[in-house]
Amino acid sequence: MPELPEVEVTRITLADRLNGGRVTAARLGKPLRWPLGCPPERLHGLRIGAMSRRGKYLWLPLQGADDAGGLLMHLGMSGSLNLADAPPPAGLHDHFELVTDRGTLRLTDPRRFGAIVWSDAIDVAPAAQLLARLGPEPFDPALTPAAFHRSLRARRTTIKAALLSGELIVGAGNIYVSEALFRAGIDPRARCDKISRPRSEKLLAALRQTLAQAISLGGSTLRDFRDAHGMSGAFQEQALVYGREGQPCGHCGGPIRRIVQGQRSTFFCPHCQRR
DNA sequence: AATGGCGCCTGAACGC
DNA sequence: TGCGTTCAGGCGCCAT
Incomplete structure (x- = not known):
């Protein structure tokens, strides 16, 4: 997607x-x-x-x-x-x-x-x-850890829903939100305004790293996506949790879980990701 | 005001 | 085998 x-x-x-x-x-x-x-x-x-x-x-x-x-x-x-x-x-x-x-x-x-x-x-x-309603670009230097943490504190929904809204940071959809939360060790059900400053900084870095890696791999092709030359992307092969329900977590070996948040699948490791 | 949920649309996967 | 049902999700819009 x-x-x-x-x-x-x-x-x-x-x-x-x-x-x-x-x-x-x-x-x-x-x-x-x-x-x-x-x-x-x-x-x-x-x-x-x-x-x-x-x-x-x-x-x-x-x-x-x-x-x-x-x-x-x-x-x-x-x-x-x-x-x-x-x-x-x-x-x-x-x-x-x-x-x-x-x-x-x-x-x-x-x-x-x-x-x-x-x-x-x-x-x-x-x-x-x-x-009009789009949040800051993920690679905008003006999006500092302090500014990002301030915006997290203003939301009372879950961190998954907040990131998906695109109003705190644009660009991460269902795949990359799951991936970034895993990389940051944050439970997708965690309350947005309860994320500590150090963890929010880790999350911002994880979002940037995940999106940058995906760009360098030509994006994700789950079904339809092709670049303008008709080439498919390769990030889906590097996904650590997305689409991997029941498979072993690469960190702890426990099974990756799939839950539904706001009618959308979220993939995460209940052991490695904490609220 | 902020938040949750709906529906648009099609093809693939699934179940009986 | 074939048909009906469910699922995938970006995002504007509506309801609460």
């Missing part, structure tokens, strides 16, 4: 190849989470800028002769972006296509929880609204 590492890997494998290109056509398939917000013809002739990332969103700036804007893109749960010179005919799950002089950019998304939305700028509606 695309979380921050998968989105960043997509950006890395896409940005340089598209930057400076020109849009020659755009096509829509089945509806995505939200409408595009402009006729696809609106994109014709626009010059492509440097793709950036905010949380799990990508922003593709598009410059016209006398106007500008861009596309805010989200991969949802099953989306991936592919750029190819001569792509195969569009398939059942290809729902957006941007034909450019650098190749054809295509969003493939079986479940259609993804989105591509036109916005006149990243800091005006609708992009600004969609990004």
Whole structure:
């Protein structure tokens, strides 16, 4: 499932190849989470800028002769972006296509929880609204251990739910939250506001280390995710707890447990992770 | 105000 | 074998 590492890997494998290109056509398939917000013809002739990332969103700036804007893109749960010179005919799950002089950019998304939305700028509606509630970027130096601990103390829910909300730190979804909590030795059921300062510092480091490792491994491919070259990720093979219910913990050898928190699976080691 | 839960959507896995 | 059910989860939205 695309979380921050998968989105960043997509950006890395896409940005340089598209930057400076020109849009020659755009096509829509089945509806995505939200409408595009402009006729696809609106994109014709626009010059492509440097793709950036905010949380799990990508922003593709598009410059016209006398106007500008861009596309805010989200991969949802099953989306991936592919750029190819001569792509195969569009398939059942290809729902957006941007034909450019650098190749054809295509969003493939079986479940259609993804989105591509036109916005006149990243800091005006609708992009600004969609990004408004996002917490700090995990690798932002301004996110200090002290600031992170302060934000934890303000939440009365479990640490799992708090991290998943994306309001304390963006980018970690169900896989990487389970992995980071294991690496930090923190029980996912622990009350967010009861995490001590030293443990919160360890958690922040674990989140950063887990996300960075996942980016370097090309993300996780559980089923659908591919980078813009069509390559799958390898982090899932390094996962210590996610998807490993009943298997022995790599630290203590005890069985890894699966519980459900907020309708979502959490994997953890009850022995190594403490409240 | 903060928090928990729902529903969107499809394909794979599972059970009888 | 085949059909129905359950599960996966990012995230806006709604209810409490």
